[in-house]
Amino acid sequence: MPELPEVEIVRQSLDKKIQKKKVKKVIIRNRSLRFKIPRGFEKFLENKTIVKVSRFSKYLIIYLSNNQFCVVHLGMSGTIHLIDFKDKKDVTNLSFYNSPFLPKKHNHVEIIFDNFKVIYNDPRRFGFFQIIENNRDLKKRFIHLGPEPFDNKFNLKYFQKFIQNKLKTIKDLLIDQKFVSGIGNIYASEILFLSRVNPSKKIRSLNKKECNQIISNSKKVLLNAINKGGSSIRDFKNTDGSKGGFQDSFKVYQREGECCKRFNCDGIIIKKVIANRSTFFCNYCQI
Known part of the structure; x- marks a missing residue:
């Protein structure tokens, strides 16, 4: 999708x-x-x-x-x-x-x-x-949907209030459209990699720094993807005859078994199913 x-x-x-x-x-x-x-x-x-x-x-x-x-x-x-x-x-x-x-x-x-x-x-x-x-x-x-990642309402106060008393993993939360609108499976993995957060981590254990990183990187990853024309996961060329280029910048998505791209990291990209969706993360820098 x-x-x-x-x-x-x-x-x-x-x-x-x-x-x-x-x-x-x-x-x-x-x-x-x-x-x-x-x-x-x-x-x-x-x-x-x-x-x-x-x-x-x-x-x-x-x-x-x-x-x-x-x-x-x-x-x-x-x-x-x-x-x-x-x-x-x-x-x-x-x-x-x-x-x-x-x-x-x-x-x-x-x-x-x-x-x-x-x-x-x-x-x-x-x-x-x-x-x-x-x-x-x-x-x-659209009243049942959460704010977009670019919305000022998607901030630390909103984040911390939403996760109170919830037992979800952070990966499951990021693709919950009631929490934040527009993030799906691809970009959730990329956001959590930049944030150095393990996708299996329970949201109740997130600290303030991690929440801020996820908020900031959500905006950063999506804006970067838009600027690069989106992600062409399959054989696609747009009306100008060019592919979306963000898939060339994937740090973890669909990179199972490959070396982590983070500088000085010796980790390997792992694939794990979370909330019935394939999730990718580094086994070293996303502890």
Whole structure:
């Protein structure tokens, strides 16, 4: 599943393409996604101008000219493709997963503009499109989620209050979207490596310094990933034909059995399953 940096790259690409553009037509080829696309969805989007494409956590938010919104989640395998009617390119994918080319199957939604169209493709159909009528409902939609790592609310006071009387491991906590929004399996391992914290450590035993390190490194790792175009875990090239580059900077993720990259560390990267997810860490400097 794409994490915050990958969704942010999709947001940037999509915003650049569709901002201030008017939707001419919407075609639904399959309504049976994670949540069934409502019958009025076509009318909801058609003849509306896109104000901007925003994001919260792993969700895309399309702002419409009538002060309504369309929330999009890519799920496990959802990708967004752009087809230019005049300048057809081989590479169409705005996302970082699966093929960079438009697949022949599983094209569920088409949003058509004057000179191009946007296609949502999703083999597993865990993604969804959701109509949001007003600002109040938009805020309510995300009220169950914690702050983003970049939010000022994600601070030491918030951290220490949240972990009181909880028995989770720190790895399990970091991927809990109720605690902090947008961090998934990949970046949790990288954040804990930079923080020198063992992912199996119980959160009740974290000290103030460790909490501050995790807060700071959460921002650092995600911002670095965004600046490097996200992580291309599979065969992906973006619309410019280039891969996301953060996977080249992985310190621990998918490096099982390799030497630790930290200076003067003789450790080896270990793989362990925590909360049913593969977790990577150094057996020496993350004690």
